[in-house]
Amino acid sequence: xxxxxxxxxxxxxxxxxxxxxxxxxxxxxxxxxxxxxxxxxxxxxxxxxxxxxxxxxxxxxxxxxxxxxxxxxxxxxxxxxxxxxxxxxxxxxxxxxxxxxxxxxxxxxxxxxxxxxxxxxxxxxxxxxxxxxxxxxxxxxxxxxxxxxxxxxxxxxxxxxxxxxxxxxxxxxxxxxxxxxxxxxxxxxxxxxxxxxxxxxxxxxxxxxxxxxxxxxxxxxxxxxxxxxxxxxxxxxxxxxxxxxxxxxxxxxxxxxxxxxxxxxxxxxxxxxxxxxxxxxxxxxxxxxxxxxxxxxxxxxxxxxxxxxxxxxxxxxxxxxxxxxxxxxxxxxxxxxxxxxxxxxxxxxxxxxxxxxxxxxxxxxxxxxxxxxxxxxxxxxxxxxxxxxxxxxxxxxxxxxxxxxxxxxxxxxxxxxxxxxxxxxxxxxxxxxxxxxxxxxxxxxxxxxxxxxxxxxxxxxxxxxxxxxxxxxxxxxxxxxxxxxxxxxxxxxxxxxxxxxxxxxxxxxxxxxxxxxxxxxxxxxxxxxxxxxxxx
Amino acid sequence: xxxxxxxxxxxxxxxxxxxxxxxxxxxxxxxxxxxxxxxxxxxxxxxxxxxxxxxxxxxxxxxxxxxxxxxxxxxxxxxxxxxxxxxxxxxxxxxxxxxxxxxxxxxxxxxxxxxxxxxxxxxxxxxxxxxxxxxxxxxxxxxxxxxxxxxxxxxxxxxxxxxxxxxxxxxxxxxxxxxxxxxxxxxxxxxxxxxxxxxxxxxxxxxxxxxxxxxxxxxxxxxxxxxxxxxxxxxxxxxxxxxxxxxxxxxxxxxxxxxxxxxxxxxxxxxxxxxxxxxxxxxxxxxxxxxxxxxxxxxxxxxxxxxxxxxxxxxxxxxxxxxxxxxxxxxxxxxxxxxxxxxxxxxxxxxxxxxxxxxxxxxxxxxxxxxxxxxxxxxxxxxxxxxxxxxxxxxxxxxxxxxxxxxxxxxxxxxxxxxxxxxxxxxxxxxxxxxxxxxxxxxxxxxxxxxxxxxx
Numbered sequence: 001x002x003x004x005x006x007x008x009x010x011x012x013x014x015x016x017x018x019x020x021x022x023x024x025x026x027x028x029x030x031x032x033x034x035x036x037x038x039x040x041x042x043x044x045x046x047x048x049x050x051x052x053x054x055x056x057x058x059x060x061x062x063x064x065x066x067x068x069x070x071x072x073x074x075x076x077x078x079x080x081x082x083x084x085x086x087x088x089x090x091x092x093x094x095x096x097x098x099x100x101x102x103x104x105x106x107x108x109x110x111x112x113x114x115x116x117x118x119x120x121x122x123x124x125x126x127x128x129x130x131x132x133x134x135x136x137x138x139x140x141x142x143x144x145x146x147x148x149x150x151x152x153x154x155x156x157x158x159x160x161x162x163x164x165x166x167x168x169x170x171x172x173x174x175x176x177x178x179x180x181x182x183x184x185x186x187x188x189x190x191x192x193x194x195x196x197x198x199x200x201x202x203x204x205x206x207x208x209x210x211x212x213x214x215x216x217x218x219x220x221x222x223x224x225x226x227x228x229x230x231x232x233x234x235x236x237x238x239x240x241x242x243x244x245x246x247x248x249x250x251x252x253x254x255x256x257x258x259x260x261x262x263x264x265x266x267x268x269x270x271x272x273x274x275x276x277x278x279x280x281x282x283x284x285x286x287x288x289x290x291x292x293x294x295x296x297x298x299x300x301x302x303x304x305x306x307x308x309x310x311x312x313x314x315x316x317x318x319x320x321x322x323x324x325x326x327x328x329x330x331x332x333x334x335x336x337x338x339x340x341x342x343x344x345x346x347x348x349x350x351x352x353x354x355x356x357x358x359x360x361x362x363x364x365x366x367x368x369x370x371x372x373x374x375x376x377x378x379x380x381x382x383x384x385x386x387x388x389x390x391x392x393x394x395x396x397x398x399x400x401x402x403x404x405x406x407x408x409x410x411x412x413x414x415x416x417x418x419x420x421x422x423x424x425x426x427x428x429x430x431x432x433x434x435x436x437x438x439x440x441x442x443x444x445x446x447x448x449x450x451x452x453x454x455x456x457x458x459x460x461x462x463x464x465x466x467x468x469x470x471x472x473x474x475x476x477x478x479x480x481x482x483x484x485x486x487x488x489x490x491x492x493x494x495x496x497x498x499x500x501x502x503x504x505x506x507x508x509x510x511x512x513x514x515x516x517x518x519x520x521x522x523x524x525x526x527x528x529x530x531x532x533x534x535x536x
Numbered sequence: 537x538x539x540x541x542x543x544x545x546x547x548x549x550x551x552x553x554x555x556x557x558x559x560x561x562x563x564x565x566x567x568x569x570x571x572x573x574x575x576x577x578x579x580x581x582x583x584x585x586x587x588x589x590x591x592x593x594x595x596x597x598x599x600x601x602x603x604x605x606x607x608x609x610x611x612x613x614x615x616x617x618x619x620x621x622x623x624x625x626x627x628x629x630x631x632x633x634x635x636x637x638x639x640x641x642x643x644x645x646x647x648x649x650x651x652x653x654x655x656x657x658x659x660x661x662x663x664x665x666x667x668x669x670x671x672x673x674x675x676x677x678x679x680x681x682x683x684x685x686x687x688x689x690x691x692x693x694x695x696x697x698x699x700x701x702x703x704x705x706x707x708x709x710x711x712x713x714x715x716x717x718x719x720x721x722x723x724x725x726x727x728x729x730x731x732x733x734x735x736x737x738x739x740x741x742x743x744x745x746x747x748x749x750x751x752x753x754x755x756x757x758x759x760x761x762x763x764x765x766x767x768x769x770x771x772x773x774x775x776x777x778x779x780x781x782x783x784x785x786x787x788x789x790x791x792x793x794x795x796x797x798x799x800x801x802x803x804x805x806x807x808x809x810x811x812x813x814x815x816x817x818x819x820x821x822x823x824x825x826x827x828x829x830x831x832x833x834x835x836x837x838x839x840x841x842x843x844x845x846x847x848x849x850x851x852x853x854x855x856x857x858x859x860x861x862x863x864x865x866x867x868x869x870x871x872x873x874x875x876x877x878x879x880x881x882x883x884x885x886x887x888x889x890x891x892x893x894x895x896x897x898x899x900x901x902x903x904x905x906x907x908x909x910x911x912x913x914x915x916x917x918x919x920x921x922x923x924x925x926x927x928x929x930x931x932x933x934x935x936x937x938x939x940x941x942x943x944x945x946x947x948x949x950x951x952x953x954x955x956x957x958x959x960x961x962x963x964x965x966x967x968x969x970x971x972x973x974x975x976x977x978x979x980x981x982x983x984x985x986x987x988x989x990x991x992x
Contacts, residue, residue, distance in 0.1 A: 492609075
């Protein structure tokens, strides 16, 4: 169940039931005394939580009756006005009695499993804790209706997650821990294979790690790269289009920027398996006028087991370049952190046209201390000094670096549930499972880490624009080719639901109009003359 | 900890030989995707852009067929950048194939509908031109592509119909009777006086380019008038019929006539010009419902419509059959095979067009649009919709022999007429004589063949 949709519930539509969760602020905690359902209360309907089940059943009966006798319904529609929403149960009953036909449903129902665990720790939050049972009632016309639906439980989970996060922010860890227990109980009854259950599970994990391991202690996604993260990255690359979009959009900009230059140098801030580069090499090979001399400098973490993985990848790329007649040279720079790289290590030749390529790396440089000289400024400065023809920047389009933990948490819940939704369309295993773990690690870092361990400090495009402009870069519009390619490739090969948008020369890829990843291109504002093409 | 690694600056000599990355359709968990490389066996000397583009197209087709979305996306991205629609002839050829692959991908079950493509701002429609008679007449004269077949066929026909007072021509041609005026002219100049000419056509195939803006009735009356101006009596008849069922109604009509007019001295000429390759053959399976079999004589369920059509022709005991068609094999059910064959044949029209049409001219657009249509049909369509089922000369020769025809040689006159015609065009065109047959070549590559047949 997506967070951002107002979920249309199955039974006769308690229409107020979910729309409250689509706003960014969590609903206020339910009043402890009245046993009124908190979520419906926000929508203006007062109904006792204990009566929820009966009312839902009656609404279903009402719906069936309406369906069976539409003539009566139109009469009803003009007669029935809900004057007093505070008594929803009575109103439904009165409507039901208006119908000539007795309800056609049988009143038998099959109680589902009752979870005992959830009734513990009731003293803290009674209205949130319900004896939630699944009921299934089969009507004569073969309708199977689930009353206390999974969606219901899903909404409650979100509700509880927000409450828990707010407790964590306040420092009320005992309340937070009990909420964790409750949520895990609730999770047992929700479908965790897809939808809200899956992503909620990850957030519950991350929250508990934050609570129980202390702030900053988690090693989840901590500053360095890990070997297995390459494998996860690779599967994330295959399972969904975000990284592919990043690569071909950045490549399009780089290819166009290199037009007319005979010596070109690409600096890749995170080489991984070099997945981005074969396509660029082939496009350069066949460009009119022939290929340039291409140098690629790939930055990546040192290999743990003594292998030189950067060199291996460099050799494979060199082999490809040779097969398409592109003069090619590779250089690997192994660094545990991007800020440890110094520009002299890149050995940039002043006569080359340089492209600096950063796919989801710049946000790692946003240190915890915004006042002092953070690594981002240092790095942006030396990038500027290289005077690159183009700087391609792809970043997650999310505000996961806000000072308030609750704000970050809420944003992350929205962002990652959208991303998980989009992943549903992927049918390939183990790509999908490993991609989920990849995302899960990001969630873990955003939620449970702090200080220098929290590296996933995503900021939205608007912020990056200000930052990069302030650092002496001017934006380069990505151009219509990039947009057309992105649109075409996504339409052809990705599930319906992805959308490519263009805003002020930047491209974003999103799921159902929520942008999730943003690509932009930059050039240093010229101080001296621009780089000359190399001779010969 | 800093490490620097560098590849040797001269990778050609110093690189340790790696196994060539082969086409991987499944990913291994702990190994990065292999990039389909170019076989280095081809050698660097003979490495050409066209070769490269063909390889990319082949890899792309493979990726689409095996639902490898990632690889297909990567290659399509490259192709989009290296094959602009207004580039050189190789680029335009590649662009047309790229377009066809995109159309194919958009049609297949796992990918999007073409409507969605439209919303992605990809213009995939082809603007084929609908010609007027004058335009079409000029068009077919621009290049030997059709003139070769016309010239050779007309020469053979003239020789075969000597002495007959009635000539019945059945014109199965993709060019809407453009061959006929020249033939009528030649017939009119016969020493023994002009005969009566009956012209029967199967009616217009609306979907096949080049397309005509006249109805066949209008076309027919123009031809009758033209013939009259040459003192030839022309009877024009349309028997609505389609290649899709092997021109069944036409065959029936002819058979009827054959029975009725068997005694008269009427020469029956079957002129097939680039049309027979639209009749479904053996790779199109399953055949249409056996109950709806168009032919009324005994048929074996294993025979294709193409085989049955030729048999039916033989049953008419024609005076001569002329078979002209394109010399290529576009019938494979394997997409990659078909793509290779099509790429290695259809580069020719793109290559020749520079010699007779200036860049940017409307006619060039029409010409290339028609080739584009052909490429899309071969690559993006399957089943009955894939009508471009071109077979090479060797296959047709075998078919005709199986249908109990024997080859008739083209005389010296025919050969010299063709040569004279070729001299009017660019130097790259050539003529080959292969036993009884004539073959049109461009820079040494086979383009089209002309064969003549008599009942055996």
